[in-house]
Amino acid sequence: MDYLAIERKWKKKWEEERLDSFDTKRADEKKYVLEMFSYPSGANLHLGHWYNFGLTDVYARLLRMQGFEVFHPMGFDAFGLPAENYAIKTGIHPKDSTEKNIATMERQLKDMGASFDWDYEIKTCDPAYYKWTQWLFLQLYKHGLAEEKLAPVNWCPSCNTVIANEQVVDGCCERCGAVVERREMRQWFLKITNYAEELLSGLDKLDWPEKTKTMQRNWIGKSYGGTVTFDLEKGGSFDVFTTRADTLFGCSYVVLAPEHPLVAKIVTPDCRKAVEEYKAQATRRSEIDRTSAVKEKTGVFTGAYAVNPINGRKVPVWVADYVLATYGTGAVMAVPAHDARDYEFATKFGLPIERVVESADGSADELPFVQYGRCVNSGFADGMATEDAKHAILARLAGLGKGGEKITYRLRDWSVSRQRYWGAPIPMIHCPHCGVVPVPEEDLPVRLPYDVDFRPKGTSPLGANEEYMNCKCPKCGGDARRDPDTLDTFVCSSWYYLRYPNAKNDKAAFDTEWTDKLLPVDVYVGGAEHACMHLLYSRFVTKALRDMGYLHFDEPFLRLVHQGVILGPDGKRMSKTRGNIINPDDYVSVYGSDVFRMYLCFAFSYTEGGPFQSDGIPAIAKYLDRVERICGKAFGGRGKPPADKAKAAELEYAVNYAAKCCGADISAFSFNTAVARLMELTNAMYKYDDADEVLHSAALTLIKLMAPVTPHICEELWERAGEKGSVLRAPYPVADEGKLVRSLVEVPVQLLGRLKGTVTIAPDASEDEARAAALALLGISDVKKFIYKPGRIINVIA
């Protein structure tokens, strides 16, 4: 078959007929199918795009044949760091490179034969889009969900700029190699933690992969524990958070994070130098590094002492970087006998280690003993089980006004300020008189100026553009300055699924009634690497907008599917340095998009991915030629009754089995098994070999079953068959269950769990019948136990 010519022919026809456009009048039967939109980084679509978009399109096309009105838009997540880095390197403006990349990708996406409705396209770098990203930020601000606070950033002292985590390699700047420091800067945060509880509980009702839900649960990290207030010997106090209040009697020192504001206040003169040095050193370590259990613990004594509220004991206050300022209260009570990190630390620095928990059976296991047990050396709590002691001790503290029960989340607020050029400007104004003032909504968008020196020089790129920075305060009219930062691109992508149905709306970010109708997204498909960030941010934004009354659903994505990663032929992740990058165009230009799509369907388990091996592509082309040949033969069989009824029934069984499986498999994103069933049906047709009406009907069913996978080719075969209209709008075949009932089945017979043979009996044969057949096969008569699952298994225990 001339795949390329066939594709050209049908693409043209579909475009003329606007076959893929979304019919808004049929919105009641809508299915919103969405792929994570693409980042226009390289110039060409890569294999991952094909795998995500091409195969999700198979699913979208199935839904259309099943009678749904599918909303399937496409767009670009166009702001971001790579374009800016590219600009710094080459001098090509991010807007220019991005627009060029988008133009290329749009053309390739159209060539892909995917059924996107381009009328709803969005680009996040378009002012018509980011106007509403800024609007979103303002709504969050107005509802108390955006606030400014100090937070650490990676600072390269040599490049004189903030750099991304990704650009930090072994603690050094990837560009210049200088040691990266952490610096505190004022930044905007979105208060996602306000929604921690609902983000956690809402997971239960989502049709998402269990592993993704688990990852989000762990990311949110709810933990039940308590706070304990330690008074300082010289006045003042601080709280620690602990999940093991039962061990409080064994607390022999306390530790503050180096960034803890109290450190500077309490440190004694003789310790100040060491503490300052330690703090400076801590700014050069990453969190992953700091919390690593294998790296040696470091820390210094502050010279200060605090009082353990449960027993009045004086304990030293240390500073150590294994305590993070961002989790809990930034301070921990150390119980070396029952915590591995504290144990290691105490051993190193000669701090007391005192057992306060022993095993429930009273045995004294080795320290550190981190399991639950019962309290010893713990005053009133002696003998209590861990769980009871936690509550009892926290209750006692509550009575003293020194703490109590507390739930903490690991989830942190979302930092959205970026000291970068290529992003949506933050629509806030800093006025010397009025303080922080939001840009009035009618003044949106705050346009990103084109002429900006985006090379690193110590400030945000926009901060050096006086024309941009200087503005009037909307409140007092006086001279004021804009916020020089741009928004994290995750803000842009946290709401784009709401914008698609409203892509052309210039009055609002989205129309509430229309959005309530089209959303939530029914199926969302994208990489598992987004499990905790993008997917959590989107859920947060949806819930926040719901609480503001802008929409009336709780979750943006009802069902989620992750595609796997396609590796290079060497089984390694594709990368330029490895030189193992596969360019889909090399194959698509030879075999066409249908063959390539079917190859991608068949060669991988969709959610697992795996190594690319090109052998499979000609194999698919051969298979499709095989389909063409048998269909050509079958089309001549129209109206000819079958000569052999039993043989015809076998083919009809195969037809109905394929019909039963294909739709279900595609719905489950099990594309490889769907294609396997198509191949089985094709094999059955070859075996049948009589050009009669049974073969003719089988061919028509095969074409319809296959149409979502190879739409152009099936459209061509459908036309050759003399059928009217587009096969892509023909109803997807449904199995006739009656044709799938068999009067006899082979049932495996096991003796003591080992397979000995099969017996052919009715699928609903009684236990006595099955027993008789099995014993005859085995040639035995004594049976201790007989296990029989009709139609499935017989196991004889003799």
Place this chain on the structure above:
RNA sequence: GCCCGAAUGGCGGAAUGGCAGACGCGACGGACUUAAAAUCCGUUUGUGGAAACACAGUGUCGGUUCGACCCCGACUUCGGGCACCA
């Protein structure tokens, strides 16, 4: 380090706790052909055996079960994420 996955023939992969290896690639054999290609048909987990058949077999070790690729525990290796790549 922490969180989450994955591991099945020569290869890609398939299997609601019930005949492991569907479907395909590759390989081998046959038919057709002067020949080749293409096509059609067949064989193909390993070991032993002429065969019937027997034994072994789903990363490693252990457990639960009449029965385990599947459930549980420990481990090994590989992959994703770890909050400023998206």
